[in-house]
Amino acid sequence: MGRAGGRRGMTAVVGSCWISLPAWCGPLPALLLALLVAGSCEGNSVERKIYIPLNKTAPCVRLLNATHQIGCQSSISGDTGVIHVVEKEEDLNWVLADGPHPPYMILLDGNLFNRKVMQQLKGTSRVSGLAVSVAKPSPPQGFSPGLKCPNDGFGVYSKDYGPQYAHCNRTVWNPVGSGLSYEDFDFPIFLLEDANETQVIKQCYQDHNVPTDGSGPEYPLCAMQLFSHMHAVTSTVTCMRRNSIQNTFSINPETVCDPLLDYNVWSTLHPINASEKVDPKKEFIMVATRIDSHSFFWNIAPGAESAVSSFVTHLAAAEALHKASDVHLLQRNIMFTFFQGETFDYIGSSRMVYDMEKDKFPLRLENIHSFVELNQVALRNGSILWMHTDPVSRLNATVEPQVKNLLDILSNSSVGANITLQEVGFSQPLPPSSFQRFLRARHIPGVVLSDHQASFQNRYYQSMYDTPENIQMQYPEGLSPEETLEYVTDTAKSLAEVATVVARALYRLAGGANDTSAIQADPKTITQMLYGFLIKMNNSWFQSIIKPDLKGILGDEVPQHYVAVSSHVNTTYLVQYVLANLTGTVINLTKEECLNPEKAPNAEKEMYDYAWVQGSLDPNSTSRVPYCVRSTVRLSKALSPAFELREWGSTEYSTWTESRWKEIRARIFLVASKELEIITLVVGIAILVLSLIATHFINAKADVLFSIPRDPGAVSY
Amino acid sequence: MTLAVFFGCTFIAFGPAFSLFLFTIARDPLRIIILIAGSVWGWGPWATSGHRAFFWLVSLLLSSLIWFIAVKASDPHDEPLQKGLLIFGVMFSVLLQEAFRFLYYKLLRKAIEGLVALSEDGCSPISIQQMAYVAGVGFGLMSGAFSMINLLADALGPGTVGIHGDSQLYFLTSAFMTMVLIFLHTFWGILFFHGCENRRWWEIVAVVVMHLAVSGSTFCNPLYVGSLVPSYVLMAIAAVWAYMLSGGSVQNLRRFLLCAQSEASPQPAS
Numbered sequence: 001m002g003r004a005g006g007r008r009g010m011t012a013v014v015g016s017c018w019i020s021l022p023a024w025c026g027p028l029p030a031l032l033l034a035l036l037v038a039g040s041c042e043g044n045s046v047e048r049k050i051y052i053p054l055n056k057t058a059p060c061v062r063l064l065n066a067t068h069q070i071g072c073q074s075s076i077s078g079d080t081g082v083i084h085v086v087e088k089e090e091d092l093n094w095v096l097a098d099g100p101h102p103p104y105m106i107l108l109d110g111n112l113f114n115r116k117v118m119q120q121l122k123g124t125s126r127v128s129g130l131a132v133s134v135a136k137p138s139p140p141q142g143f144s145p146g147l148k149c150p151n152d153g154f155g156v157y158s159k160d161y162g163p164q165y166a167h168c169n170r171t172v173w174n175p176v177g178s179g180l181s182y183e184d185f186d187f188p189i190f191l192l193e194d195a196n197e198t199q200v201i202k203q204c205y206q207d208h209n210v211p212t213d214g215s216g217p218e219y220p221l222c223a224m225q226l227f228s229h230m231h232a233v234t235s236t237v238t239c240m241r242r243n244s245i246q247n248t249f250s251i252n253p254e255t256v257c258d259p260l261l262d263y264n265v266w267s268t269l270h271p272i273n274a275s276e277k278v279d280p281k282k283e284f285i286m287v288a289t290r291i292d293s294h295s296f297f298w299n300i301a302p303g304a305e306s307a308v309s310s311f312v313t314h315l316a317a318a319e320a321l322h323k324a325s326d327v328h329l330l331q332r333n334i335m336f337t338f339f340q341g342e343t344f345d346y347i348g349s350s351r352m353v354y355d356m357e358k359d360k361f362p363l364r365l366e367n368i369h370s371f372v373e374l375n376q377v378a379l380r381n382g383s384i385l386w387m388h389t390d391p392v393s394r395l396n397a398t399v400e401p402q403v404k405n406l407l408d409i410l411s412n413s414s415v416g417a418n419i420t421l422q423e424v425g426f427s428q429p430l431p432p433s434s435f436q437r438f439l440r441a442r443h444i445p446g447v448v449l450s451d452h453q454a455s456f457q458n459r460y461y462q463s464m465y466d467t468p469e470n471i472q473m474q475y476p477e478g479l480s481p482e483e484t485l486e487y488v489t490d491t492a493k494s495l496a497e498v499a500t501v502v503a504r505a506l507y508r509l510a511g512g513a514n515d516t517s518a519i520q521a522d523p524k525t526i527t528q529m530l531y532g533f534l535i536k537m538n539n540s541w542f543q544s545i546i547k548p549d550l551k552g553i554l555g556d557e558v559p560q561h562y563v564a565v566s567s568h569v570n571t572t573y574l575v576q577y578v579l580a581n582l583t584g585t586v587i588n589l590t591k592e593e594c595l596n597p598e599k600a601p602n603a604e605k606e607m608y609d610y611a612w613v614q615g616s617l618d619p620n621s622t623s624r625v626p627y628c629v630r631s632t633v634r635l636s637k638a639l640s641p642a643f644e645l646r647e648w649g650s651t652e653y654s655t656w657t658e659s660r661w662k663e664i665r666a667r668i669f670l671v672a673s674k675e676l677e678i679i680t681l682v683v684g685i686a687i688l689v690l691s692l693i694a695t696h697f698i699n700a701k702a703d704v705l706f707s708i709p710r711d712p713g714a715v716s717y
Numbered sequence: 718m719t720l721a722v723f724f725g726c727t728f729i730a731f732g733p734a735f736s737l738f739l740f741t742i743a744r745d746p747l748r749i750i751i752l753i754a755g756s757v758w759g760w761g762p763w764a765t766s767g768h769r770a771f772f773w774l775v776s777l778l779l780s781s782l783i784w785f786i787a788v789k790a791s792d793p794h795d796e797p798l799q800k801g802l803l804i805f806g807v808m809f810s811v812l813l814q815e816a817f818r819f820l821y822y823k824l825l826r827k828a829i830e831g832l833v834a835l836s837e838d839g840c841s842p843i844s845i846q847q848m849a850y851v852a853g854v855g856f857g858l859m860s861g862a863f864s865m866i867n868l869l870a871d872a873l874g875p876g877t878v879g880i881h882g883d884s885q886l887y888f889l890t891s892a893f894m895t896m897v898l899i900f901l902h903t904f905w906g907i908l909f910f911h912g913c914e915n916r917r918w919w920e921i922v923a924v925v926v927m928h929l930a931v932s933g934s935t936f937c938n939p940l941y942v943g944s945l946v947p948s949y950v951l952m953a954i955a956a957v958w959a960y961m962l963s964g965g966s967v968q969n970l971r972r973f974l975l976c977a978q979s980e981a982s983p984q985p986a987s
């Protein structure tokens with residue numbers, strides 16, 4: 001199975017077939033065999049009588065870092081067990097003690113998917129796997145499989161830098177975090193995304209498995225099989241070493257794990273030459289957000305509050321600034337940065353800092369005048385937006401006045417707006433943020449804006465419930481997709497206020513002196529972005545702003561923001577093109593010139609990026625009107641420097657890798673009783689023995705049996 | 718544990734055929750050649766519930782191709798039409814197999830002439846009845862293999878039939894159906910060749926009718942009694958008929974049974 005098979009191609013893997021015909025096969029048998037093989041791939045009729053495949057599932061897969069493996073896996077041929085539905089904690093007794101048919105496959109209600117239950121299941125051999133159904137509505141007490149102290153050890157606080165703040169000693173940022181995502185389970189766990197499939201399983205359980213009067217149910221029993229065998233084990237150190245051994249010695253190397261990687265998206269307010277170093281005296285205001293999220297299950301990462309709310313606000317602020325009339329007069333440049341892979345120990349930001357230090361990036365760290373980060377901004381309590389700063393660097397006499405200035409400008413920018421910016425207490429450290437990676441390298445004055453004063457407002461941090469509902473995105477009933485795209489929700493309006501304040505503050509920070517009341521973020525753009533990044537990527541706006549060859553990435557399913565191991569996940573592409581659309585200009589170039597700007601007479605290839613986008617549908621026809629967009633949007637690699645340096649045991653840089661796998665699938669079926677199986681075997685043996693004896697006697701006495709006609713009979717000699 | 722089902726079904730379906738092969742065919746190279754040729758010839762119509770070996774394959778391929786084209790060309794949601802097409806496919810395949818059986822007879826006839834020419838004493842080392850029997854086993858084996866092979870693969874588990882409400886006994890009944898089919902093909906082979914040899918057309922017609930009837934009875938599924946009972950009844954009839962044709966009689970049978978009981982007093986062969 002190729003790379004694609006192990007990666008995204010989950011559905012493609014199902015029913016994989018190997019057509020290998022012996023060389024001696026003539027054309028006719030070969031054709032027949034091919035027919036047979038093709039038939040068996042679609043699942044032959046006997047298979048359809050036995051199995052119901054579960055198509056809409058998400059597995060929990062294995063990830064590895066320098067020291068640990070986390071996630072789940074099945075045995076190589078899949079794990080099977082009798083289904084037991086657990087909807088209350090009491091139901092667990094049957095699984096853990098009373099049930100007569102272990103091991104069990106548990107269909108677990110989403111509300112019970114918590115640390116307490118999982119610890120019980122982990123400690124028993126009576127469980128062969130788990131299928132989790134989505135709780136609707138989301139669990140009211142909150143649910144976060146992430147850590148209580150996210151990205152601990154990879155931020156700025158350590159025993160050498162503010163030791164009193166290290167390991168979330170002062171503030172536990174994610175108190176509902178159960179850390180389930182970071183546990184290792186030796187049985188498979190799947191998410192059932194489709195309520196109908198959950199219902200099918202429950203029905204099968206009702207029909208066959210419900211215990212009667214305390215005694216066990218009768219065979220046949222309904223069972224489930226989960227396949228999610230993982231190739232990598234132990235840690236990134238081990239699996240990367242195996243990869244390199246394979247690559248060195250094997251003719252047909254089989255990679256067992258891949259580092260998480262993608263691209264950061266960045267652009268500048270004033271164009272800069274991306275192929276050479278920026279003048280050290282040039283100052284930049286750096287604005288940052290993360291664009292990835294995570295959950296317990298592979299490629300389930302809606303991240304509405306933890307990523308989308310802030311990067312959408314960031315995009316809107318960038319648009320508002322670009323629209324301002326006098327931005328070209330600003331003395332400082334502004335850099336808009338969207339970091340990928342931040343969930344996994346700051347992959348994107350640590351790489352950008354590394355590149356800046358190693359002169360592999362147009363900017364150096366010295367160019368950064370100040371840093372503004374947006375970090376979970378949709379769930380504001382009242383109208384307060386909190387400004388977090390680093391207490392350690394503020395002890396430095398040169399940094400403190402700069403931070404004070406930064407805070408003042410931000411506070412003043414909110415005058416007249418519905419938002420109040422407030423400083424959190426001086427003794428509180430920074431929340432988990434990309435800014436911490438920059439602080440590790442240099443004392444840069446900076447601020448992190450968020451909706452939480454201390455611990456997160458978000459009760460569903462890094463979980464499958466961090467959905468549009470979590471940030472109160474509500475649409476009236478009965479809207480068409482197009483109307484939903486345009487409908488301005490309250491969430492969009494409130495994020496627009498944040499974006500406006502941020503844009504005005506950035507204008508001031510960059511040295512703008514004029515009245516800022518004209519700088520205004522557009523709630524309409526924000527609502528469109530929220531719809532596109534949270535509900536459906538395949539909408540008319542996204543269609544019109546991307547390259548024609550990328551239209552395949554726009555799917556109708558719910559967008560997910562997992563960083564993954566294949567570069568250019570959809571989120572990266574879309575942030576790139578949305579940013580280009582919002583901050584770029586339409587330029588009158590032909591398709592050829594746009595695709596090869598060096599051929600165009602007055603295009604500045606070094607300064608700008610040119611993109612040929614497919615444009616919106618012509619209202620009078622079915623064709624699109626493509627055009628060329630010029631922007632300063634660029635990508636930079638977001639692969640942890642640990643892999644660049646081949647330091648797979650690094651404690652400084654992220655070392656997260658994702659294991660490979662061959663097959664991920666789930667199915668339910670009935671299992672027969674042992675008695676019936678034994679009966680079948682005994683009958684078979686009896687028939688075989690009986691026919692051997694009978695044939696022997698008939699053959700021995702053939703002359704007696706077939707004697708009248710002179711010519712010997714069929715069986716005689 | 719489902720290995721038990723796999724081996725159980727294999728023994729039921731192929732145990733009798735294996736015994737026949739072991740005691741009556743395996744010792745004679747010529748018979749093995751005829752068996753293999755017969756089984757390959759019969760590879761024809763496997764779209765039906767089951768049928769014979771190269772000849773069997775050829776007829777199988779042709780009829781399944783026609784069925785495949787017909788199904789693809791028609792509306793897949795038209796249930797009665799699909800059912801009709803399936804019935805048509807089965808009937809067509811039965812007729813095709815029987816046509817191939819006839820061709821095989823013709824071929825063997827030619828082979829006998831060759832064998833006679835080669836032999837020193839001027840008579841064939843194998844009679845046409847023996848050929849008929851061996852060819853019948855060959856056809857039967859291949860048809861059995863085709864009706865059973867998918868099933869056996871799925872019998873390995875872990876699941877068993879029944880999640881859509883089908884009978885638990887699906888594997889068991891299918892194995893018994895395969896067993897009866899192999900027997901039927903053997904007897905039909907004898908009957909058919911005898912009919913051809915002696916120009917007794919009603920025997921050939923009887924084979925075709927029985928074949929159609931057995932294939933038709935499988936449409937009673939999932940009411941397995943509806944297909945198994947008639948098939949076994951037909952098998953009994955075909956067995957008796959074939960026995961009579963190959964030189965058997967009630968008297969012989971009685972002598973055989975007596976002889977089997979009292980091994981001490983062997984009857985002289987007549």
